[in-house]
Amino acid sequence: MDGSDVNIIRHFEKYCELDDDDRTLLTELERHPMTLTAGELLWEEHQAIDAFCLLRKGWAYSYRSMNDGTRQVLDVYLPGDVIGLREFSFQRRLSSVAMLTEASLGRFNHRYLIGLFGSSHRATALFFSMLAGQQALLTERLVNIGRRNAREKLAHFICEMYMRLKRVYPELPQHFHMPLSQQMLADILGLSSVHVSRTFSELREAGLVYRDRNRIEIPDPEALIEATQFSDHYLRERVADHLFESGKPWPETAVAAKGSPVGQGRAADPE
Amino acid sequence: MDGSDVNIIRHFEKYCELDDDDRTLLTELERHPMTLTAGELLWEEHQAIDAFCLLRKGWAYSYRSMNDGTRQVLDVYLPGDVIGLREFSFQRRLSSVAMLTEASLGRFNHRYLIGLFGSSHRATALFFSMLAGQQALLTERLVNIGRRNAREKLAHFICEMYMRLKRVYPELPQHFHMPLSQQMLADILGLSSVHVSRTFSELREAGLVYRDRNRIEIPDPEALIEATQFSDHYLRERVADHLFESGKPWPETAVAAKGSPVGQGRAADPE
DNA sequence: CGGACACTTGATGACACTCAACTAGTGTGG
DNA sequence: CCACACTAGTTGAGTGTCATCAAGTGTCCG
CATH class of the missing domain: 1.10.10.10 (Winged helix-like DNA-binding domain superfamily/Winged helix DNA-binding domain)
Known part of the structure; x- marks a missing residue:
């Protein structure tokens, strides 16, 4: 069942390979966990932003409240998910976050994240990847709700x-x-x-x-x-x-592919 | 009108301050633009991923086609937007992209982006920020469609x-x-x-x-x-x-804030 | 002038909402 | 142990928003 703890680092390695230095950097995320109970708020829309959170244990969700009292849930977070990444470049929270069960969270701030950008390509790619992954969930939900x-x-x-x-x-x-x-x-x-x-x-x-x-x-x-x-x-x-091996990056080597769509001609493999 | 060209670098600087080196790195994005006409496809769902695109001129959109022939548009891209970032960590396109008007695009690949991670914190933060910004648009659209x-x-x-x-x-x-x-x-x-x-x-x-x-x-x-x-x-x-100045990052200095929600007590300023 | 396309307007019906009454499970206090 | 309240969920009836189908208008373009 989901009561068992998730090994966060091992979970991260599903997204991106990591070396020992990366792992050391990332274990920092779990050093000072805080515990919240079911229903408790992590933060609310419009509050000033001071941290991101790694969900170590439990379930959480983010939502936007509407004027008419209804609300829209934006994400459901499971252990291993990072909460608040989407607000990286904003001054204030765009959505509220609350717990669905008792939960354990590790906090970190912008400086830690930007420090990571400087310390490890792989960790940077990992966070980039998690943000992209959450976005993919959102687009799928958009299709789900819209159509x-x-x-x-x-x-x-x-x-x-x-x-x-x-x-x-x-x-x-x-x-x-x-x-x-x-x-x-x-x-x-x-x-x-x-x-x-x-x-x-x-x-x-x-x-x-x-x-x-x-x-x-x-x-x-x-x-x-x-x-x-x-x-x-x-x-x-x-x-x-x-991708982390040094290779020829574009656009330096790009041939101007005027008029021909990227990837055109490369048909999708039959799944 | 929107016929006039957008200065991309200046546009980027609205998201994140850049120094001369960053600017040089980023001008690469515009070196070998390609042109597509209105209605033309940039790529289709399920194709293998080989590039991201910077939209220099014109409008574009991404969408998912449904089995019943309907479709859901996911993003509308304007000049200065980067297309495909969301697919950073996937093997295949999650959505198709087509042009709404004649458009000019600069292409770049994963290696360029990962190279950027190694070359410039600010450029990394810029791309992170663009991804976060697109996600914010998506969440707002989710609320719009759902509620x-x-x-x-x-x-x-x-x-x-x-x-x-x-x-x-x-x-x-x-x-x-x-x-x-x-x-x-x-x-x-x-x-x-x-x-x-x-x-x-x-x-x-x-x-x-x-x-x-x-x-x-x-x-x-x-x-x-x-x-x-x-x-x-x-x-x-x-x-x-x-945030780019070296300062005390968490979690190294984090005090375990057991039970007290992050940011609690910092009320939102009246807007 | 004819055909294609985008849009408009009307009629009809389906899907999902609201309101309301009811059930079942859970917790509390006397 | 029972009465009571409280919450979550179920079910029915009536309503409304929006989809679908269909016919018609306007504009562009060859």
Whole structure:
């Protein structure tokens, strides 16, 4: 289950190879963890920015509150995720962050991050990669909210969580704990909580997803993936190691490729 | 008008201060531009990734195609924007990119970017900042699509474009050229083109936005901003210069702040 | 002049929202 | 141990926003 601790450094190495110096630099992130309880706020929209956080244990989420009292959840964070990276270049928080469970967090600030830029290409690439990965999650959620119906939205989201959890906990069985109320799911998916309830009933009747309180069971993952047309492309970020070998960079060697689209002619491999 | 060229380096300096070496490094990006015509594809989803692009002139957009033939637009790029950064750590394109107008692009690859990580903290921070800024745009669009009705969606989007254009072209008057068909707007906002048409009529009747083909006029920007509750927080990214001075980084000096949320007590200034 | 394309307008219906009543589980206090 | 409150979720009825389909207008362009 997800009570077991995640080895953060080992988790990072899924994104980008690291050497011993990198690892030493990054263990700093875990030196002075703080603990928050479920429901507690990490920070709120509009506050001055003074830190980023590495989520070591537990679940968290970020959200924007609307004037009419509704809200939109932007991210759900799992152990190993870095919170607040997106606000790197802003003066004030763009979203609030709160805990979904008891959680342990390591803090670090801009100077640490910029110091990292100076100390290690690989660590820099790692953070760049994590930011890119979060962005990929966001674009997928955008598609989900903009272009799918309630059933597809919910099924797709559950698929995504399943896949993300599997990445963090490779041994994850076909049932798992997902500490998200139906109201929270509604805030994530741009639905009403009532409709989330109905949609769960639909998925249960279709035999795709069973739910009991916060326990989710996916009897047949393949079937769910098929039903939602889920593709995990956007969850497979990894910085190829050979990129760090010194090689010929563009644009120095670029041939002016006037009029011919980049990559045109290189057809996508059949998956 | 937006026919006039944007000085890219000067544009970058709005995001992060640069020294002469940084500027020299970055001018490389413009050395071998390529030109694409309106409608032309830069790349397609699932293709192998071999480059990023700096948009020097013109407009572009990225999108995801759905199985049912609809699509979701993810970004609209303006001169000075970097395209494809989000795919930094992926093997294949997550979205297709096409031109909205004739456009000029500078290409660069991973090695150039990673080389930059080694050459300049400031340039690294600049790219980090651009990635963060694009993510902020995405989160705002997520809120827009998830939690607002058609009228608010359209008005908010027009506000956003107006503000973004003003950042690139400070002299922008209250009317401007926006090369987006109603179908395209529908694909951006998660609506149907028919409903976009109706919504434009509504905005016209409310006296908020007048439209003639691709020309948009905002007679009273203040009124529109007020009506949409628009806030430009998320467009104001900038890396503070003092962060580059050597100072005490966390987490080395972090005091374990057990149980007390980061930033708690620092109330947001009244805006 | 004809055809393509972008947009407009009307009619109809589906999907999801709101409101409201109800159930089940959980915690609290007497 | 039971009464009560509180929360999360379920279900039904009525409503509304927006999608879809279809017909029609205007403009551009050869």
